Amino acid sequence: MKISAFNRNxxxxxxxxxxxxxxxxxxxxxxxxxxxxxxxLIALLRRKGITPPAKSGRGRTEYNGPEQ
Numbered sequence: 001m002k003i004s005a006f007n008r009n010x011x012x013x014x015x016x017x018x019x020x021x022x023x024x025x026x027x028x029x030x031x032x033x034x035x036x037x038x039x040x041l042i043a044l045l046r047r048k049g050i051t052p053p054a055k056s057g058r059g060r061t062e063y064n065g066p067e068q
Contacts, residue, residue, distance in 0.1 A: 018053070020045060025052040 001015040015023070024045045031038045 017050065020048075020050045021053045024050050028052060 001013060001019060004012045004014070006012065024042065027034065027038050027042050027045070031042060034041075
């Protein structure tokens with residue numbers, strides 16, 4: 001993510017689409033707690049064509065070592 005200040009009131013945020021997708025996912029998960037600011041950010045990302053990452057359908061896996 002790169003943040004560039006234009007002046008005291010405006011900034012530009014540049015990030016990879018995958019990073020923006022993860023940000024959107026987090027914002028949507030917390031939208032009730034974030035209030036209007038969260039809703040505005042979600043709407044902005046969606047207008048830019050960002051969608052949350054696709055769910056893989058695979059759960060967490062852990063290696064338990066060789067069977068004994």
